[in-house]
Amino acid sequence: MALPDQITFASSPALSRNVVDALRAMIASGAVGEGEHLKESELADALGVSRGPIREAFQQLENEGFIELRRHRGAFVTTLRRRDIEEVYSLRIALEQLAMERAATRITPAILARMNEVLDAMQHVSPDAPASEAVALDLDFHDLVYEAADHDRLMRSWRYIRSQVSFFLQVRNRSHPDFVSVGYAEHRQIRDVLVAGDPGRRPTRSSTTSGDALPAPRRSRERPGLIAASGRRDPA
Amino acid sequence: MALPDQITFASSPALSRNVVDALRAMIASGAVGEGEHLKESELADALGVSRGPIREAFQQLENEGFIELRRHRGAFVTTLRRRDIEEVYSLRIALEQLAMERAATRITPAILARMNEVLDAMQHVSPDAPASEAVALDLDFHDLVYEAADHDRLMRSWRYIRSQVSFFLQVRNRSHPDFVSVGYAEHRQIRDVLVAGDPGRRPTRSSTTSGDALPAPRRSRERPGLIAASGRRDPA
DNA sequence: CAAACAAAGATTGTTAACAATTATTCCTTG
DNA sequence: CAAGGAATAATTGTTAACAATCTTTGTTTG
Numbered sequence A, B: 001m002a003l004p005d006q007i008t009f010a011s012s013p014a015l016s017r018n019v020v021d022a023l024r025a026m027i028a029s030g031a032v033g034e035g036e037h038l039k040e041s042e043l044a045d046a047l048g049v050s051r052g053p054i055r056e057a058f059q060q061l062e063n064e065g066f067i068e069l070r071r072h073r074g075a076f077v078t079t080l081r082r083r084d085i086e087e088v089y090s091l092r093i094a095l096e097q098l099a100m101e102r103a104a105t106r107i108t109p110a111i112l113a114r115m116n117e118v119l120d121a122m123q124h125v126s127p128d129a130p131a132s133e134a135v136a137l138d139l140d141f142h143d144l145v146y147e148a149a150d151h152d153r154l155m156r157s158w159r160y161i162r163s164q165v166s167f168f169l170q171v172r173n174r175s176h177p178d179f180v181s182v183g184y185a186e187h188r189q190i191r192d193v194l195v196a197g198d199p200g201r202r203p204t205r206s207s208t209t210s211g212d213a214l215p216a217p218r219r220s221r222e223r224p225g226l227i228a229a230s231g232r233r234d235p236a
Numbered sequence C: 001c002a003a004a005c006a007a008a009g010a011t012t013g014t015t016a017a018c019a020a021t022t023a024t025t026c027c028t029t030g
Numbered sequence D: 001c002a003a004g005g006a007a008t009a010a011t012t013g014t015t016a017a018c019a020a021t022c023t024t025t026g027t028t029t030g
Helices: A015-028 A040-047 A051-063 A082-106 A109-124 A131-149 A152-175 A179-196 B015-028 B040-047 B051-063 B082-106 B109-124 B131-149 B152-175 B179-196
Strands: A067-070 A074-077 B067-070 B074-077
Touching: A015 A040, A015 A051, A015 A152, A040 A051, A051 A067, A051 A074, A051 B051, A082 A131, A082 A152, A082 A179, A082 B082, A082 B152, A109 A131, A109 A179, A131 A152, A131 A179, A152 B082, A152 B152, B015 B040, B015 B051, B015 B152, B040 B051, B051 B067, B051 B074, B082 B131, B082 B152, B082 B179, B109 B131, B109 B179, B131 B152, B131 B179
Parallel strands: none
Antiparallel strands: A067 A074, B067 B074
């Protein structure tokens, strides 16, 4: 698995939280491969905690869709297939439509100001900055849309797929360097719709999550790529 | 808290799973009041397990929105306000629209058959049967819609609010005994839409989740009722 | 030599004890 | 007598050991 021998954490907040962050980073960076079996004791030693917090982190990551838990078998890194991109994509659209509807009538000047800050940062980001920077701004912007929607359960649902969206966006950006330049215009349009106060009862796809969203899956090309096409997800 | 001294579980499946079910029942039945502090040791003794599974169950219940976890403070039963009904209601509509779109083109004969079975049971349920029976059939039906949608993340999002929908439906049925009779016609209509194969790109509210859904919140009446209006949810 | 079975090893599920933090009680003090 | 604070109690966070289950390995047998 190629783990560092010992990792020291920043400061106090919940031990399992640090473990979650560490594991998520390991999965996103590819330090642990798809389908790999994450062993509690091994991780506990490597991260310098006991198995308790590891198990808590596993539950959290399972909720975020990064690993799969099987009783008496343990945790396995989720194998992402094209189907998973479709799922995240379509679910995100459904959630964001609701978010836009609500945000349009509830957005506050404070949130709008923060939105403009993010837009400004998007406009000035260097074209050869790392992809992660543009992705972070993208997610920051949409976080604000959900925050403006003022809907606890919707926010939680967004957080559920947020990390996955982040992961997929990073992958996309490796092959579509136009991401950075496209980002600003798309998001400014979203802001304008919100400021106008009426995204329409049914906001169109393009007005909410097109350019910045995941690439629309193409059925024609079935080769794995970075997203594996093999490996069944539910071998039961 | 009025807990039984000792509860014996059915059989083998994960200990924390049984704890989750037991706690959810206790909350739904009102055996533990809103805002109440659930103590790990106390529950562990009452349920005959140690604190480990209790903590796991807490995480699960927190994900389902039934309790709130605060570090070094513990678990508190969520205080439900009118706002929470609105949230579950609106989020459910968003999810179910996506589910209907997908189910319309993916539903299998096997699922359709099970749907008809549920409809049949709905038609023949006794008018003075306990409300929980009608609610169970209602949820069974919608489970099938989501199953037909064939979308893992959508299914998970549905499960996230499913228990809350169940809870709210039971509350509603106490004041609206017409629920049972209304149920059949509404759901048969949903089935027909799916069989027709096209719920429209934008299924109307009435074709998916009207009669069986939660009561549309009325802004006029702000008195608590069973759903408390007091008790802040985020006292941070 | 392949398949089935048994034993050993590894891993997860659960428990009980210890440490850190928070809540409560009771005393002091103005 | 009210307000503030220190000591005590209660509760959660974490750990390490034990039990149950699964996987693997090696052997036997047809």
